[in-house]
Amino acid sequence: MKKNILIICGHTNTTSDSVANKTIMEQLETALPGSRTVYLDRLYPDFRINTAAEQERLLWADVIVLQFPVYWFSMPSLLHRWMEETFLHGFSHGSTGDKLRGKTLIISYTSGAPADAMDWESFFANLRATCQFTGMEWGGSIGTGGVSYHMRNDPQQLAEISEKASQHAQRLIDLLKSCN
Numbered sequence: 119m120k121k122n123i124l125i126i127c128g129h130t131n132t133t134s135d136s137v138a139n140k141t142i143m144e145q146l147e148t149a150l151p152g153s154r155t156v157y158l159d160r161l162y163p164d165f166r167i168n169t170a171a172e173q174e175r176l177l178w179a180d181v182i183v184l185q186f187p188v189y190w191f192s193m194p195s196l197l198h199r200w201m202e203e204t205f206l207h208g209f210s211h212g213s214t215g216d217k218l219r220g221k222t223l224i225i226s227y228t229s230g231a232p233a234d235a236m237d238w239e240s241f242f243a244n245l246r247a248t249c250q251f252t253g254m255e256w257g258g259s260i261g262t263g264g265v266s267y268h269m270r271n272d273p274q275q276l277a278e279i280s281e282k283a284s285q286h287a288q289r290l291i292d293l294l295k296s297c298n
Contacts, residue, residue, distance in 0.1 A: 121222075121298050123153035124179035128186035128197025130159050137276065138228045138265040138283040139187055145287035146185075150294060154178070158196050165196060167203035173217070176204065181222045181257065181297050183290070184245075188229040191241050201248075210252045219253030222297060226290050227259065228283070230266025260293060262286040 125146055129139040147155055156175065161168075176182065186193050205211070210218045225242055229235075242259065249256045265279045 120152070121180035122178050123150060123181045123183065123294055123297075124175055125150075125153055125155045125183040125185055126197070126200065127155065127157045127159070128184060128194050128200065129157075130194045130196050132157055132159055136187070137270050137279045138262065138286070139185060141280055141283035142185060142226065142228070142287045142290070145284065146183075146291065149287075149291045153294075158200055162196065162200070165199050167200055169203050169206070172200065172204040173206075173209055176221075177217060179221060181224065181294065182254075183224045183226055183294070185226045186228075188227050188231075188241065192244075193227075205248070205252065216253065220255065222255045222257040223249050224257035224290075224293065224297075225259035225261075226286070227261045228265050228286065229261070229263045231263055233261070233263030235263060257297065258293065260286060260290045 125143070127139065127143050129136050132140045132143065143155060143157070146153065154175065184193070184197065186197050189195075192198070205218070206215075208215050223245065225245055239259065246256055248254070262282050262285070265282050270276045270279065
């Protein structure tokens with residue numbers, strides 16, 4: 119059975135402030151035409167999340183991908199707000215909150231810091247705990263470091279960011295195809 123893949127882009131400004139996340143999202147949309155993508159920055163620039171619409175998307179999905187840049191050792195505030203407004207008692211957890219049970223969560227992140235700068239996985243213990251709390255399955259993570267958008271003004275560095283983002287997207291596509 120083919121699984122429904124939902125990709126939530128939590129970047130706060132993919133239109134003008136992103137190179138890596140924008141590249142990754144474009145490649146995912148091309149390679150996975152049956153998936154659904156959500157750009158939180160485009161839908162909710164005011165941080166007013168449409169809970170019902172987002173929960174409907176989650177109900178449709180078998181695999182949920184959170185795509186985001188690491189900001190201060192965590193996800194961007196917009197993605198965090200989306201989770202606060204969407205993963206509600208009675209929906210994702212609590213005595214009647216079983217709507218995410220059995221779904222797979224995959225984390226796809228980028229960072230301006232070098233890949234070997236720290237143990238990136240340790241920053242996502244909260245997302246692993248979210249899986250345990252909601253009954254979701256941890257599907258793993260794909261991460262790429264050294265892709266700071268500040269490097270985009272240098273043509274050589276911009277090309278390196280684009281190449282790293284392309285490689286990241288391919289690793290994520292391979293992981294997602296293995297889920298089906």
